[in-house]
Amino acid sequence: MDETLEEFFHDFRQEMLADAEANSTYQLESFMESVSRELIETGFVEGYEHCHYRAPRGMRVDGYWFNDEGALDLFVTDFDCRRSLETLTQTEVGQIFKRLVNFFEASLDGTLEPDVTTPEYGLVRQIADRRAMIRQVNFYLTSERVLSDRFEAIPDGNFGTVRATYHIWDIARFQRQRSSRGHKEPLDINFVEMFGHGINCLPANLGSDTYQSFLIVIPATILAALYDRYSARLLEQNVRTFLQARAQVNKGIRATILNEPHMFFAYNNGITATAQHVETVNSATGLQIVRMTDLQIVNGGQTTASLFHTMRRDKADLSSIFVQMKLSVIDSEESEAIVPRISEYANTQNRVNAADFFSNHPFHVRMAEFSRRIWAPPRQGAPRETKWFYERARGQYLDAQAKQTAGEQKRFKAEYPKPQMFTKTDLAKFENVFDDHPRWVNLGSQKNFARYAARIGREWEKGSDGFNEFYFKRAIARAILFRTTEAMVSAQPWYNGGHRANIVAYTLSMAGEITARRGLTLPYLRIWNAQAVDDTLAEALSIISTEVNSNITAPPQGISDVSEWAKKEGCWTRLQAEADRIAALLPEEFWEGLPTPDDQQSDRREARKVQKVDNGIEIQKQIFQVPKAHWSHILKEGTIRKFLTPKESDILRIAEQIPLKIPTDKQSIILAGILDKARLEGIVLPD
Structure with a gap:
């Protein structure tokens, strides 16, 4: 068998085991979290909701996702935490898919009636209730094994008017996807x-x-x-x-x-x-x-x-x-x-706030620059400082190690530990959940990122100084809070293996809500400095999560699925009404030492001031890289075509004399705008 594939299998397995231990989750759930993340990031699915159900009548499902357009994704996994790479045969594929199909058919015709307290109850009810709206069901088989070379593709089928498609993601396909250095599998x-x-x-x-x-x-x-x-x-x-x-x-x-x-x-x-x-x-x-x-x-x-x-x-x-x-x-x-x-x-008919809010948007570039430059304090007992790696383009973390020697890779991982890698969609999740948008987070990674992109795009247009080192450190503190809460919820005695994402999102939003009502805020800088959540805060989050779980897992009459309820504004509204009661349950020590927004104001002001200087230096550097001949050409063409203001013409004359004359920060900003204006006027700059 391919040695590279064997190595990938063992690395993937170790990552999965480490994640399971860190997040206090079952290995099966950790495996599905890892592979579903790959499927979401590559655009094959919009989202994933864990729902492990196994019945003696040859039925099984491990996860699902309903999209807005009548399609249902159902997931089943072939996973046994195997220590060595094995082959998945055609016969086994058929048997595994058969269990998933049996589950779907039994749910569709109403013959499956699980216990109302279980996570699968909501899924079964949703399939039955949405029967008339489901136009397509996509069956996904994810496996830790490698698919046999003799495998023959399963053709699309139908369940009445519902089209059925079959998709297999074995360990070899995951390896190909990762080795593509961030490029998705093309259509x-x-x-x-x-x-x-x-x-x-x-x-x-x-x-x-x-x-x-x-x-x-x-x-x-x-x-x-x-x-x-x-x-x-x-x-x-x-x-x-x-x-x-x-x-x-x-x-x-x-x-x-x-x-x-x-x-x-x-x-x-x-x-x-x-x-x-x-x-x-x-x-x-x-x-x-x-x-x-x-x-x-x-x-x-x-x-x-x-x-x-x-x-x-x-x-x-x-x-x-x-x-x-x-x-x-x-x-x-x-x-x-x-x-x-x-x-x-x-898209000129609608000036999108972040029309290029892809990986090369200045916001992402700045966040990545912070992540490569800012050292995080060592955790208690840790020997050294580390960094958080922001992956602004998919695959960057692996790509950075692609040409390194074994020793260089070891040093890289010591500086950027894998648990401290986060993506654009992760950042959107960390930020939106604390900025009073828990419902957005429950819509799935891509839709949540959509709303985050629009919000940050508007704020960036108003001024980028607020996206500074303080913002970055607060984002990391929120990441630590988020991941700590995920592990804590998984370890709770009441957790039954479902709806963790919904519970975590609303737990953290509620933590922000109850502190804000008392004129306080969560101790982000304290978390950053410790790179951990202290015991007092962890206890408070445990209490809040218990109350949140009781609330959101009891949706109103007529709504059977908790995940669907968590996507509705009414879920957050109903939970907010409980904020004062939940706050009263928290220990007094929790409130002691919590900062007010004013306590952090000086840090914010200083970070904004430093960022403003950095912005000025950066834009001046960009202006200096433009050949003087370009400024002269724009001035000449702009004068002929009469699209320059007198002020812009004067500043262009200064730019013609770089480096004898140096444009100020404000003049450099205007020059950057003139470049955009020249492009829109169709001016072709000389080579």
Whole structure:
């Protein structure tokens, strides 16, 4: 067997065992947490809710997730904490999937009735209650073994009107995903296999060898079918996926589809898309695209989703509707830098607060810079300081070690311990749960990040000085609180293996709520300095979590699933009404020594002041890197085209004399704005 795969298996196993011990969870739950995180980050699923159920009648389920568009993901795992890498056979795959299918069918027809106090009760009831709305069920098998080379793919099937798909993620597939250095497993769309023919196109990059581009008039039936099949993965790079609820249908688009389908092409702006690779053939009707690798809709997500939803909900006929598509073929190595720009420039009708709120947004760059520079104090008894590694782009933590020797990797992990690595979606979770948004956190990683991105984008536009070292240290303190609470909830005698994510989110939000009501705040700097939660705070969190568990696991009449209840605003509202009662249960020692917001004000002011200086230095450095010829060219063209103000012209004359004259911080900010203005005016700068 492949030695690299063997090594990956053992490393993966050790990571999983360490996580299980650190979080006081069962090994099976820890395994599913690890693999579901991979699936969420790669865009295959939106979220994951742990729900382990095994019945003597050949039924099993280990997790699930309902999305907003009638799809249900059901998970089953092949896991026995094996010490060596083994093979998963075709027969075993069939047997494992059969148990999951049995569970789904029994839930669908109402013959399965688990105890009302168990986590699986809510899932079973939801499947039965949503029977008419479920259009697709996706069965996921995750395994610690490697799939046999003789395995033959399981074809899609149906349960009445419900389409069923089967997906296997074995240890080899997880290894391939991780070794791709952060690049997701791309979509491979074969139009001939899916639709029986290719798509007519017109090359639009004539005279340029920089990249391929095409103009396409795509049938709405094909676009809706692609969305039906790939959903979130198809829109993964589209910033609108983050900033809007995908299930919402644009009323204007819907009206056109239903009432004036023949005018859709005239009324709609069309879509902008990218792909890594396309295959074309010459046909009797002209050039056709027959295959695309990693099609991504970066603008027009609402158009695509609205076509699908109007077809499904209103039974609309899309056969006479066509959509214009601008397709750019971007190499995978350049996609991280170029795709966000395409998305930003294509979305000009709605100046998104963070149109490029991808990994290269200045906020993420700054957070990553803090994480590489700021040493965290050693924990009590620890021999040395460490750092927290912020992974602004997926796979960076592993990528940083890719070319290191064994000794260098050991030093790297000592400086950046694996438990101290956190991602963009982790950060969004840590922050939103403490900023009075617990419901958002329960919507799943991607939707929670969507709301965090929008919120931080607005704040960044107002001023970036607040995102400073104090902000970073507070974020790490919140991470410590979050992960400590996860482990504590798992160890509680009342914890029955379900809804931990919901309980943790509301426990921490309640901790913030009750302290704020007394004019206090949680001791973030104390947690940062200790890199741990003290016993008094841990006891308080234990009490709060017990009360939260009792509250949220008893949803109102008519709601059977706790996870669905946790996503509703009413859940938080009802819990807030209990805040004073819960506060009275906490020990007096908890309140002693808690800081007020004013106590931390001096630290905030100092951090903001330092950040302001750093910002000025950074933007001056960027301005100094611009060739003087560029400033002269912009001044000349701007004067001719009359888009510069007198003040901007004067500052450009200063920039022409760098380094004899040095622009101030404020002038440098204006110069950065002039560069953007010149780009929008279409000015081509000299080489």
